Amino acid sequence: MSKAIEILEKNKIKPSFIRIKILEYLMNTKTHPTAHEIYEQLKKEIPTLSKTSVYLNLNLFLKKKIIVDLKTKEEQRFDFIQYEHINFYCRICKKVFDLPIVNYIKENDIKVDEFMVEKINIYLEGVCKDCGKP
Ligand SMILES: [Zn+2]
Incomplete structure (x- = not known):
């Protein structure tokens, strides 16, 4: 089982394909991407992906404290919590x-x-x- 699935299940989140992809992307990216960047990257792989779904899932991960957000003046960036x-x-x-x-x-x-x-x-x-x- 992938680490992403394990984390989602541990947090009682149904590990849907999109959620696994978003989380894996954040786990493997060190650049603190914005929601838009995550969307643009994953859309290459998942053409049916909607921006709303990226936003909703990022907020869900935030609420569950799986990821953190780093707010600058202009934008909100996301990062997987490594600890x-x-x-x-x-x-x-x-x-x-x-x-x-x-x-x-x-x-x-x-x-x-x-x-x-x-x-x-x-x-x-x-x-x-x-x-x-x-
Ligand atoms: Zn107290």
């Missing part, structure tokens, strides 16, 4: 935050006493930045 989010639980307001933590420990990368680590679940608990203000 995992981990949950941070604030013991004061009881809210759960997504913290972007760089993947410094890679799965399948470390051995602990001959035990192969295949999955890492990190759960953080503490005081969020709002509750931590004096």
Whole structure:
């Protein structure tokens, strides 16, 4: 299974052909493309692609925090998030935050006493930045 399908399913998004293509494009592109650039590139491969569908899916990916957008004065650019989010639980307001933590420990990368680590679940608990203000 492709990494894009895996990410979509993990985020409970139906992995349609167009969604897989958009996500794979963002995963393989380092130029932070605009929606228009994504549309122009993918249209070569998918002639039936509509601009609306590109916009709708980008917004869906944004909402699910699979991608990020970088807004400049003139335009909105998109990028695939290269790191995992981990949950941070604030013991004061009881809210759960997504913290972007760089993947410094890679799965399948470390051995602990001959035990192969295949999955890492990190759960953080503490005081969020709002509750931590004096
Ligand atoms: Zn809090």
